[in-house]
Amino acid sequence: MKQFILFILVLLPVCAFAQFTETFDGPILNAGWIGGRDSFLIEGGQLKLNAPGGKSGIASLKHIIPYASNMQWEFEAQINTNPSDNNNVRIALYDEGGIYYYVQIGFAGKNKIGFRRSKQKDMFERQENNLGNKTHLAIKVTLEDNKYWTMYSRQINETYYKLEGSCTYPIIAAKDSGYFLINIIYTGGRNKHFLLDNIYVSDKITPTVTEPSEDPEEPDDPSEPDITLPKLLSIEPLTLSDLQFVFDLPVKTEQATFSVSNIGNADRITYADESRKIVNTHYPEEMKTGEVYTISYSGVMDEKGSTLDGYSEKVTVEEEGEGDEEPSDSKAIVINEIMAKPGDGSFFEYVELYNPTDRIFSLNELELWNGNKRKVLPDVVLPPHEYALLYNSNIDYSGDGVVIPIEKFYALNDAGQHLALKTPSGVIIDEVTYEKATPAKSWERSSSGWHLSSDLRGGTPGSANSSGEGEEKPNEPVTPDEPDEPDTPDEPSLPDITVEPGEFVINELLPNPFTGGSEYIELYNRSGHALPVSGLSIAVRKADGTLNTRYPLSSVASMIEPDGYVLLTKNLSGVTDFYTILSPSSLFEVPKLPILANTSSTLVLFRTKDEVVIDEVSYSSKWHASSVKDQKGVALERIDPEAETQSAANWTSASATAGYGTPGYQNSQSDISSPDDPDSPDEPTGIEVPQWDESSGHYTISYYLDQPGYSCRVFIFNLAGIRVAEIANHELLGMKGQLTWDGYALSGKQLQTGIYIFYAELYHTTGTVKRYKHIFPTR
Incomplete structure (x- = not known):
């Protein structure tokens, strides 16, 4: 069952944990953005309209985001022309089945900002904003309890917001996810006048500093700089006892406590990499399926020592399936199509993934293995019933599906190959061994298995697979001097021997x-x-x-x-x-x-x-x-x-x-000694005094024991009875082996030449204790 529990945890729906952040740091647009990608580019860390000039148009981009009953949207918009009905920005925040709640910057003859619901008049009365030829605004919208809407704006060079308005309008058909939609309406000469940046969507509503009154009680101290604290971007369950917290800025965890209700505090907190933005936590017990847990932390700081607000979130650990192999619709992400041998003028090599569920899944750091080669996928979300196309980044493609260009994408084997989609911890999400490729035809998945594409184009990248009618079997080779992978003489077939129970x-x-x-x-x-x-x-x-x-x-x-x-x-x-x-x-x-x-x-x-x-x-x-x-x-x-x-x-x-494991050879705890082993004594002799090994440059302490399960403590004392060195402390031993000691004292310096006392204590789980004390000289 664990296979599918981990599968669900690692691919938790984005809405359960994740927030959405987009800062357009580039150099290319995140693959999660779909729509008119050709009409935009990344310039100076901003998303810039780059549509063809000469005529009016509408440029659109959208990205799947999670929805919740409490939400907060923030973004920045820069318009280098007078906003109007013909040149404006519309940002759709919530999609209620084709009905959009959106912010609009620019109206006919009015320098105003509005919040609207499509097929509906304005949600509240618009205020004068004095928008000019160069408008640069920060917008903030909140939704509480799925019905209370509030909108704020501020000039980018100001520190406080202006309340634009608030209203009550309940979400009738609440959903778990939908699109954050950018629509830019422009005239022909203003095709490069619009920029967007710093989009942040969260299910946490933060306090908003609004325009101060004429007589503020205590103005802020101008000598105190603004502090931007790190924000939690997501929580990724790695296993049932390991959680990964991802922040947008480096954090300090020396004073932090990470907890899971009914389990306790994390007993290990480490950084995943040198950026100090990703924190891995391990807990003393595993979470159980079907249980509701509260994940929380406190005491997390930024690099300057400022403490972040505490965090708390309830989650449910899910399980899915009984572990049997099922058709593709039982999996969350499947390998859906493979083009291994494109023909002249046909598609390029690609691997297509498909999300057959009604949930959003993150592909971040998933691994696509081609034999023993792997490629790590970027931070892209795959919407419900959507296709993702993986291909070499040197290919110019702007077709259907979520496009994921991969740098130096490996070549697909024409003769067939095993592909596997795995989590970072190695759990297999889906896998397939495709057969020998036919030129200009892809292998496509169906409910009954795999078939060659019957589409006239030879494949269906980014869209539904063909029926495969007439192409159920691969073409057979016809060239007699090129047989399919003949048997290798040095690998004969195994004899037909029946293995009996216990062998x-x-x-x-x-x-x-x-x-x-x-x-x-x-x-x-x-x-x-x-x-x-x-x-x-x-x-x-x-x-x-x-x-x-x-x-x-x-x-x-x-x-x-x-x-x-x-x-x-x-x-x-x-x-x-x-x-x-x-x-x-x-x-x-x-x-x-x-x-x-x-x-x-x-x-x-x-x-x-x-x-x-x-x-x-x-x-x-x-x-x-x-x-x-x-x-x-x-x-x-x-x-x-x-x-x-x-x-x-x-x-x-x-x-x-x-080394806590003996893969492929005799167990360290095995009490079966080989009669040919010259190191095996007739009787267990306990533990020997340290012997200097000139070739390795350290002391070795050999031991032979009468049964497995012994642990040891080994120390060095001077003749005055003062402990000067520690070789082992509560270390689990095997049946025989060697401890090593570099000759260094507790002080961190080489122990001086002289006469010392070697003391060893072996203790067993049964209560048996054996003690050894010897005088020995150091070199």
Whole structure:
């Protein structure tokens, strides 16, 4: 189930969390703006009308925004001509099913500003504003409780607003989202006289400083500069226990508290990058589906130490589906069309995404993978039932759909390729392996599968797919000397060997990877003979006892030798970048695997053909060693491959000395020693005194233990009994291994040559404590 819970959380509707900010910092127009993009450009950090001259016209742009019962719109408009009925700006704030609530700057013969509802007269009486040949205004409109409207304006060089008017007009057909619409009406000679900037839409209404009275009580101190505090732009749920807060300016979090109701305060607060605008928070427990939580923070400051207002927002954690593979309409974002081999004069290479739901989704930082290559998507929202087109930025395209030009977009493989749309944490949103391309025809998705486009143009970028009638199958190759990918001689097909229950066992699990890492599942061949994995599948067992989505392991085309390991992961670099790899040939990247819940789940390994269970484990995060306080990145290891899989006593955390994981080789907590291992003593000997290793330039402290589950504290004392160095403090050990020490004292300086006391304390979860004290010389 976690696969779909994370899917919904990461792609939460924009209206649930996000605000909308557009500062036109460029250099090109944000891809989320649709409409007459060719009539606008970014110049000097502003949106500027750049329509063809010589005749009158209307230029329009629109961007999807969230709606709420309480809203605030702010924007700046600059008109370098006298506003009138023939030259004016209309900004539609709310779209009530084709009925727009909009601000208009400029009327016939009147230097006035108005707030109107289409097919309706003015919402309130317009006031004289003395608009001149160069009008530069800041506009602010608020909506309270879906019915109370208030509008303000100010000259851009002033610090206070003027109340334009207020009225009561209820929203009859309230919606979750709609378009922020820009309409500019211009005459032929004024096609470059309009500019817009600093659009900000929020569901928080802030106080408005209005025009002061003739006798103000206490004027502001002119020596005090204006302070612009950072604003919260969005909250992105990364996992059920991780939230990301995005601000428009850098923030300081040293005094901040981030909280989730019924769970508590964040136990880890970090910056996502050097900009200090993005704050990642981790919470001690996971949020549960169906529950309502209040997300809040306080004590956040700007870079100068000014404190931001506290924030509080109620959210509901949703779940969707049971995890089975369903047609495209069950997904939030789908890969909908692929043009891999355009013909002469036809379309360029592109990948089309589609939003089949009634909700708005953010594509920000989603990743489109082409085999092992990826492209990160920009901050663009995809409206309901809209198409997004991804293509190389050197292509000049202004057709249908939300256009997303990607710099150095990778080439699509003509012979076929696996594509996957993923979240930043690696969760697969949608994926497809398209077949060999036919020139000038795209692959299109339908309810019954994929087909070649039957559209006369060869594809339908940015619009509904063709029926595919007459094109259900790809063209077959006809050239005899160019066969489709012949078998490679050094990769023969695997022998038909039936794996029996218990011959493979689940040996190691990583449900909660490091940030940027990948989950993994490790299998161990304890059968005594070589076995294939390709005939097996893996799945999560549901609460009712049935199996969730089946994931075949047919892509693992290797025979696994006795005592061999199989490491399964969706992203090899998410493992190799974080752990020591001793056997690269044991690691296999499998595009589709079940999502492992952080807390507990039941994982089943079974034969694909008849679903006979080979091994099954219902793991729990409670199986971790008690000394492990942060489980992120710590694998659960099986202690004895011959002992019962389901026994909690047969599992524990991978040791710290092994890097908290042993992917593809013997577990750090395994009590099975190889008879050929010269380092394996006849009996456990405890822990040895530090030995200087000239080649590595540090001391090593070897240990051999009688059972897994020991943690240790190791210190160095001088002869007066004063502790001068710390080697380990509550560090989880494996069955055998080495601690290292660089020879430095607690003071941060190299410990002076002399005689010292080495003290080690090993303690077990059962209560067993072993203490060791030795005199030793330092070099």
